[in-house]
Every structure is written in C-alpha cells, then in structure tokens.
Amino acid sequence: MAPGHPGEVRGRRPGPADHHPLERRGGRPVTHRAEESTVVGSDLVLENITYVAGRTLLDDVSLTFPAGKVTALSGPSGSGKTTLLSIAGGLLEPTQGTTSYADASMWQGTGDPRPDIAFVLQVYGLVPILSARENVSIALRARGVEPALADEEAEVALGRFGISDLGDRQVEELSGGQMQRVACARGFVVGAGILLADEPTSELDEGNRGVVLAELRAEAARGSVVVVATHDPAVVDACDVHFALDEGRLVGG
Numbered sequence: 001m002a003p004g005h006p007g008e009v010r011g012r013r014p015g016p017a018d019h020h021p022l023e024r025r026g027g028r029p030v031t032h033r034a035e036e037s038t039v040v041g042s043d044l045v046l047e048n049i050t051y052v053a054g055r056t057l058l059d060d061v062s063l064t065f066p067a068g069k070v071t072a073l074s075g076p077s078g079s080g081k082t083t084l085l086s087i088a089g090g091l092l093e094p095t096q097g098t099t100s101y102a103d104a105s106m107w108q109g110t111g112d113p114r115p116d117i118a119f120v121l122q123v124y125g126l127v128p129i130l131s132a133r134e135n136v137s138i139a140l141r142a143r144g145v146e147p148a149l150a151d152e153e154a155e156v157a158l159g160r161f162g163i164s165d166l167g168d169r170q171v172e173e174l175s176g177g178q179m180q181r182v183a184c185a186r187g188f189v190v191g192a193g194i195l196l197a198d199e200p201t202s203e204l205d206e207g208n209r210g211v212v213l214a215e216l217r218a219e220a221a222r223g224s225v226v227v228v229a230t231h232d233p234a235v236v237d238a239c240d241v242h243f244a245l246d247e248g249r250l251v252g253g
C-alpha cells in the first residue's frame with residue numbers, strides 16, 4: 001500500500017466531482033457526500049458469494065469493499081475477478097450469497113445496474129461509430145443529464161485523461177490505449193457511489209497509468225467505493241486495500 005496517499009481520506013479534497021452534472025441537475029443518485037473532515041459513504045458488502053456456471057466460478061467469497069478507499073482485486077487470469085465485479089455491480093445474480101450497498105441489494109432482478117454505479121469495462125464497451133466525446137456523454141444522458149451539459153462534462157472528463165484532442169474522433173479509429181482512456185472517462189464522468197474498473201490500465205504506459213491511479217484516488221476521496229481488478233503489482237501497491245482471488249476463492253487481502 002502507498003502510505004498516506006489521498007485514498008487515505010483525512011479531509012475532503014475538492015475535485016472535478018464537486019461540480020458533477022448529476023448534482024448540478026439536482027438528481028445525483030449517490031446516497032453519500034463527503035463533509036469537510038469526514039467521508040460518509042456506504043460500503044459494498046458481499047457475503048458468501050458462490051457463482052456456478054457449469055462449474056463453480058466463485059466459491060463462498062465474503063468481503064467488504066470500503067467507501068473512501070481504492071481496493072485492488074488481483075488474481076491470475078481466470079481466477080474470477082470479472083465475475084466477482086459483475087456480481088458486485090449487479091450485472092449477475094449470485095447462485096448463493098448476498099450483495100448490499102446503501103441498505104439494498106446490488107441485484108435488482110434484471111441484470112440492469114443501479115444508477116449509482118459506474119463501470120470501466122475490460123473490453124471497453126464503446127460504440128465504435130460514435131466519437132470519443134459522444135461515448136462519454138451518453139453515460140450522463142442515460143442518467144437524465146441534458147445533452148449540452150452532458151457534452152460539456154464529457155469534454156472535461158476527456159481532459160482528465162489527457163485526450164481532449166480526441167473528442168471528435170470516432171473511437172474505431174483510436175489505439176487500444178486511447179480507447180481505454182475513453183472508457184475511463186466514461187466511467188469516471190458519472191461520479192457514481194461505486195466505481196468498478198476492470199483492468200483499466202492494461203493498455204497504458206506508466207505516465208497514463210499514474211493519471212488513472214490519481215483519478216481512482218480522487219473518486220475514493222469523495223467517499224465512493226472504488227474497486228480495480230488488476231494484474232499489475234504497481235497498481236496493487238498504489239491501492240489502500242487488497243483482495244486476491246485464486247480459482248474462485250479468496251486467498252488474501
């Protein structure tokens with residue numbers, strides 16, 4: 001762990017999310033708000049999670065992703081990280097066990113995620129024929145933000161990841177690393193209470209990895225639950241909390 005970095009929240013840091021568009025429209029679904037000296041947020045709690053799809057992919061995993069911290073989820077390829085994030089985010093119903101955030105289950109019965117959660121997907125999930133700005137903007141428009149404001153905030157989010165100059169480019173024309181930064185901008189722009197990022201730095205050079213890590217910390221400093229699945233020891237070291245999976249079982253943390 002990195003001692004004393006901003007994820008170890010002692011006081012509230014101003015950041016981009018202080019003027020978040022979901023707040024500006026008065027409808028931000030996040031149930032917590034950082035105060036001057038205390039972060040008040042809900043933890044994301046997983047209890048006895050088992051997931052079976054032909055075979056057991058997750059086996060009785062219990063852990064808490066704390067609010068106000070950046071948590072690393074590591075493990076070899078195929079160990080179950082993406083499956084666990086999918087259950088934590090309400091995309092998959094666990095075969096057994098429960099998820100809980102702000103007094104409600106993450107599983108809503110449909111596989112549609114709650115509006116107070118944002119993802120950075122391992123495979124990006126971008127719309128190839130839309131521009132980088134449009135790909136970011138739709139995350140806000142889908143949450144009811146007026147289009148002009150959503151576009152304005154998308155521009156700001158692209159700037160956070162150093163790709164303002166790519167706003168008008170169709171994402172199918174971008175490099176893997178550029179697409180990954182667009183995917184980060186789309187996840188981070190929401191200012192959600194939970195941010196689940198699946199290998200968000202896998203295509204990035206050291207400098208851009210540092211940018212993403214700083215943004216993850218900024219999200220946590222607002223009181224959000226921030227989880228990053230990663231193979232990268234440097235990313236694990238930069239996180240506040242660490243859980244490790246192996247063959248669907250929790251083996252460390």
Ligand SMILES: Nc1ncnc2c1ncn2[C@@H]1O[C@H](COP(=O)(O)OP(=O)(O)OP(=O)(O)O)[C@@H](O)[C@H]1O
Pocket residue numbers: 053054057075076077078079080081082083084122
């Ligand atoms: N829908 C599914 N049905 C059956 N098996 C699946 C399904 N989804 C994932 N798996 C399997 O579950 C295991 C865990 O996959 P998962 O993607 O969660 O691992 P991971 O730790 O995220 O891997 P990576 O680091 O390579 O992304 C793998 O063996 C995978 O093949």
